[in-house]
Amino acid sequence: MPGTYIPSDYLPVLITFLLAAAIGMGALVVGILLRPRRPYAQKLTPYESGNPPVGEPRYRFSVKFYIVAMLFVVFDVEAVFLYPWAVAYDKLGIFGFVEMMLFIFILLIGYVYVWKKGAFEWE
Amino acid sequence: MVPLSWYIILSAVVFSIGVVGFFTRRNLIMIFMSIELMLNSVNISLVAYSHYLQSMRGQVLVFFVIAVAAAEAAIGLAIIIAYYRNNPTIKVDEINLLKG
Amino acid sequence: MDMSSGFSLLSIRPIVPELTMICTALILLLLDLIVKKKEVVAVVGIAGTLVALYGTLRLYGFSEPLTVFSDMFVLDGYSNFFRLIFYLNVILTICISLRYMVIEKASFGEYYALLIFATTGMMIMASASDLIVLYLGLELMALSTYILAGMMRKQPRSNEAALKYFFLGAFSSAFFLYGISLTYGLTGTTNLKDIAASLQTLNITGNPMVLLGLIFMIVAFGFKIALAPFHMWAPDVYEGAPTSVTAFMSVGPKAAGFAVLGRVLFSAFGAMQIQWDSILIPLAVITMATGSIIALAQTNIKRMLAYSSIAHAGYMLLGIIAGTPGGLASTANYLMIYAIMNIGAFAVVIMLRREGFQGENLDDYMGLAKSHPVASALMLVFMFALTGIPPTAGFIGKFYVFMEVIDAGYTYLAVIAVVFSVISAFFYLRVVMYMYMRDPREEVALATSPSMNFALAVTAVMILVIGVFPSVLLDLVKFSIPGLL
Numbered sequence: 001m002p003g004t005y006i007p008s009d010y011l012p013v014l015i016t017f018l019l020a021a022a023i024g025m026g027a028l029v030v031g032i033l034l035r036p037r038r039p040y041a042q043k044l045t046p047y048e049s050g051n052p053p054v055g056e057p058r059y060r061f062s063v064k065f066y067i068v069a070m071l072f073v074v075f076d077v078e079a080v081f082l083y084p085w086a087v088a089y090d091k092l093g094i095f096g097f098v099e100m101m102l103f104i105f106i107l108l109i110g111y112v113y114v115w116k117k118g119a120f121e122w123e
Numbered sequence: 124m125v126p127l128s129w130y131i132i133l134s135a136v137v138f139s140i141g142v143v144g145f146f147t148r149r150n151l152i153m154i155f156m157s158i159e160l161m162l163n164s165v166n167i168s169l170v171a172y173s174h175y176l177q178s179m180r181g182q183v184l185v186f187f188v189i190a191v192a193a194a195e196a197a198i199g200l201a202i203i204i205a206y207y208r209n210n211p212t213i214k215v216d217e218i219n220l221l222k223g
Numbered sequence: 224m225d226m227s228s229g230f231s232l233l234s235i236r237p238i239v240p241e242l243t244m245i246c247t248a249l250i251l252l253l254l255d256l257i258v259k260k261k262e263v264v265a266v267v268g269i270a271g272t273l274v275a276l277y278g279t280l281r282l283y284g285f286s287e288p289l290t291v292f293s294d295m296f297v298l299d300g301y302s303n304f305f306r307l308i309f310y311l312n313v314i315l316t317i318c319i320s321l322r323y324m325v326i327e328k329a330s331f332g333e334y335y336a337l338l339i340f341a342t343t344g345m346m347i348m349a350s351a352s353d354l355i356v357l358y359l360g361l362e363l364m365a366l367s368t369y370i371l372a373g374m375m376r377k378q379p380r381s382n383e384a385a386l387k388y389f390f391l392g393a394f395s396s397a398f399f400l401y402g403i404s405l406t407y408g409l410t411g412t413t414n415l416k417d418i419a420a421s422l423q424t425l426n427i428t429g430n431p432m433v434l435l436g437l438i439f440m441i442v443a444f445g446f447k448i449a450l451a452p453f454h455m456w457a458p459d460v461y462e463g464a465p466t467s468v469t470a471f472m473s474v475g476p477k478a479a480g481f482a483v484l485g486r487v488l489f490s491a492f493g494a495m496q497i498q499w500d501s502i503l504i505p506l507a508v509i510t511m512a513t514g515s516i517i518a519l520a521q522t523n524i525k526r527m528l529a530y531s532s533i534a535h536a537g538y539m540l541l542g543i544i545a546g547t548p549g550g551l552a553s554t555a556n557y558l559m560i561y562a563i564m565n566i567g568a569f570a571v572v573i574m575l576r577r578e579g580f581q582g583e584n585l586d587d588y589m590g591l592a593k594s595h596p597v598a599s600a601l602m603l604v605f606m607f608a609l610t611g612i613p614p615t616a617g618f619i620g621k622f623y624v625f626m627e628v629i630d631a632g633y634t635y636l637a638v639i640a641v642v643f644s645v646i647s648a649f650f651y652l653r654v655v656m657y658m659y660m661r662d663p664r665e666e667v668a669l670a671t672s673p674s675m676n677f678a679l680a681v682t683a684v685m686i687l688v689i690g691v692f693p694s695v696l697l698d699l700v701k702f703s704i705p706g707l708l
Contacts, residue, residue: 063204070197077193080186109249116256131408138401145394154390161397165404172408180413181404184355188400191362195393198366202373202389206382 067119078107130171137164149215151203155196162192237282237289237298240275240306241346247271248339255332261324265317268335272342276310279303283703294414295353300703304555305349305482308562312474313342318678319570320467322670326577327465329375338471341367345479352490354403354413357483361399361447364479365392368472372464384463391456395446402439406491409433415491428494437492441484441502448480450506450540451513454533461529462583466576469525470569473532474562477539481558485543485551496546503544504636511537511643518650523583524572527650528565531609534647535561538640542624545631552704553623559696560620560689564608567682570675571602577670588654590663598669599658601683606651608686611644616689619696 085092085100092099114120137160144157166185173181235242247268255264282289288299316338324330344364351357369392373385407413409432410421422428445453461469488499514534521527539561542554575582592599608617621644625637689696 066200066204070200073193074197077190080189084186106245106249109253113252113256134404138397141397145390151386151390155393158390158393158397161394162400165397165400168401168404168408172404176408176411178411180355181407184358184403184407184413187355187359191359191366194366195362195396198369199389199393202369202382202385205373205376206379206386209377209379209382 064122071114071119075107075111078103127171127175131168134164134168134171137161137167151215154215155199155203159192159196162188234291237291237350238296240278240282241343241350243271243275243278244339244343244346247275248336248343251332251336251339255336258332261330261332261335262321264332264335265321268339269314269317271339272310272314276307279306279310290352292356294416295356296347296350297352298350300705301486301551301555302346302350302482304559304700304703305478306346308478308555308559309342309345309349309475311559312471312478312562312566313338315566315570315678315682316467316471318674319470319566319573320465321674322672323467323573323576324374324465326670327375328377329381329465331374334371334374337367337371341371341471341475345475345482348479349482349486351483352415352486354406354415354487357487358396358400358403360479361483362396364476365396365447368392368468368476371468371471372460374465374468380463381465382463384460387456388460388464391446395443395453398439398446399443402436402443405432405436405439409436415487418491419493422492422494428498434495434498437495437499438502440487441499441506444480444484444487445506448477448484448536448539449533450536451510451533454510454513457533458526458529461532462523462525466525466569466573466583469529470566470573473528473569474558474565477532477536478558478562481539481543481554485554488543489546489548489551500544500546503540504633507537507540507544507636508639509537510534510540511640515643515646515650518647521650522585524585524588524654525583527585527654528568528572531647531651532565534643535565535609537643538621538624541628541633541636541640544633544636545627547627547631548705550624550627550631552700553627555704556696556700557620557624559700560608560616560686563682563685563689564605564615564617567601567679567686568605568609570679570682571598571605574598574669574671574675575667577668580667582667585654585657586664587667588657589661591658591667593663594667595669601679602658603655604683604686606655608690610648610651612648614687614690616686616693616696619689619693623697 081103082100085096089096141157141159141161141164144160145154148154148157166188169181169185169188173179173185248271250271251264251268254267255261258264282298283300283303288297290297317335320334324334341364344360344362344367347360348357348364349360351360369385369389372388373381375381403413406418409427409430410418410425412418412421422433427433442453444450446456449457461473464472488496492499511534514530514532514537518527518530518534521530535557539554539557542550542552542557544550545553572583575587581587588602591602604615608615611617611621621640625640628640629637
């Protein structure tokens with residue numbers, strides 16, 4: 001029945017979602033309505049362990065994180081190709097196996113290159 | 124069942140958001156994210172078509188698009204960082220060394 | 224079903240040149256870790272390209288196209304001819320960049336590996352008979368050239384060039400993908416031949432969505448080959464990138480872009496020629512006009528050559544507009560000649576660059592003929608060729624494109640193109656005039672090297688030989704892509 005399909009198996013999940021959202025939002029709304037509001041300057045400053053705040057709240061990450069993240073993304077996404085291959089492994093046979101080994105070998109060259117360039121060293 | 128046209132409209136809307144973002148944003152990272160948005164809108168429509176046509180080609184292409192987008196992200200961010208090292212700005216209006 | 228039963232080593236024969244190039248690039252990456260001298264890396268790169276060239280020549284004789292990977296990849300005369308352009312491009316680029324990259328303090332081994340990777344991407348593009356493979360080849364080429372443009376990491380100009388190239392390139396890739404997805408959704412396939420069949424059987428050649436998909440793809444290719452109004456990135460990127468990379472990417476990606484434009488339009492959308500002609504004709508006229516007229520105002524020679532390459536893209540497009548096999552062959556012929564003369568011109572520009580001297584302004588060419596008569600004579604040949612003056616190859620290239628477009632009934636386009644060729648003579652010959660008729664302002668020393676001399680000799684000789692004996696090249700073109708007049 002196109003157009004009228006309702007995935008009823010997921011109905012409990014949806015109800016859970018709605019309940020969770022309602023309870024969370026409800027608690028906040030009740031808090032806003034019931035609590036006394038008497039703001040003054042001291043109260044509105046950001047809280048940092050009782051001390052006056054030091055420095056900017058947003059600080060810059062070292063660029064080293066970027067290299068790690070970049071390598072992770074590249075090698076991580078390549079793993080995507082392993083899944084369809086693994087699923088169809090029986091049908092692909094030795095041809096598929098050799099192709100995948102070649103693919104991994106090329107990745108390995110990239111890995112060796114990155115390693116020798118010192119991208120894995122933190123300092 | 125959600126009809127095919129909904130997916131196609133969603134994809135077109137997301138793509139348009141990406142195009143508008145590309146032209147109106149002034150921060151390099153935001154422009155970059157607009158491009159990613161465009162690529163992902165294509166993925167939505169490819170998967171929708173693939174399901175509708177019962178053909179695998181669309182999904183195969185989606186795999187490749189995801190992989191290429193990762194490589195593109197790595198290279199794009201590398202270029203942004205190389206740029207930032209020499210000129211500490213990522214605002215597009217201030218990138219004006221080459222013109223004429 | 225066991226796919227291995229249908230597989231034999233012979234069936235991957237068509238991709239042997241690509242495999243050779245990929246192996247070469249990977250070897251270069253590893254070699255660079257061991258060997259300190261970058262010249263070794265460069266020589267191995269050239270050697271690998273020559274092996275791939277040998278493979279292509281061995282595969283050249285087949286009259287039937289060879290297909291592989293379920294018709295996703297096709298090897299025919301068309302793709303073989305374009306491969307020759309790419310080999311020539313990468314070998315000459317390596318020759319002219321050896322000393323230059325040292326002067327720019329950007330002599331990395333990765334540079335050569337990336338040149339080979341980009342060339343492999345172009346080869347895949349020229350052979351792709353499926354939009355998926357086409358996309359992968361395009362991205363392999365594009366991602367490599369983004370990095371190449373930013374190779375001079377310490378120079379803000381190069382950073383900025385890479386940045387602009389990357390953003391506009393990624394933007395155009397997204398357009399290309401959207402075009403693919405529309406075409407796929409409407410025809411149910413990504414194979415170019417099957418798309419053509421689907422368009423006929425479903426009778427949707429007049430469908431506006433099909434046309435929209437086609438327009439998206441043309442826009443994306445327009446970015447790659449720098450057609451106006453999608454050319455805005457080209458002058459900035461050409462000026463900021465290392466000059467050797469500018470030479471490389473003013474030829475390679477443009478040739479690859481035309482190769483896929485020709486193949487997609489002819490084999491997938493051949494039934495929609497009226498529609499795509501009505502898009503391409505205004506683009507060609509705007510491109511010729513923009514390139515020729517804005518180049519007049521340039522004072523930086525790299526920028527001037529960038530606008531000149533935009534104008535040339537307009538002329539090349541005429542062959543595709545003609546819509547005949549002969550027109551396609553004339554475009555391929557033009558691209559080969561353009562590759563030779565453009566790399567030659569950039570080689571002279573590179574020679575003027577040395578430590579502490581940019582040598583990119585037109586003023587730097589003043590009186591060059593007095594101090595360096597040979598270099599000036601070579602530049603004269605390249606400028607004459609780019610203008611299209613008869614004894615040079617540039618004339619042959621333009622002549623055949625114009626003949627084909629007239630033969631297809633677009634005489635007015637040929638007239639417009641001739642007019643803009645005449646306008647372009649002003650800025651090309653201005654360089655010649657500066658060299659021969661002005662007094663030198665300061666002493667200019669040239670950064671020569673044996674490989675540079677080799678590249679200059681090869682390009683100059685080829686331009687003159689093809690100009691005087693055009694059949695040398697034309698026979699090859701006619702053999703590869705039958706149909707040229």
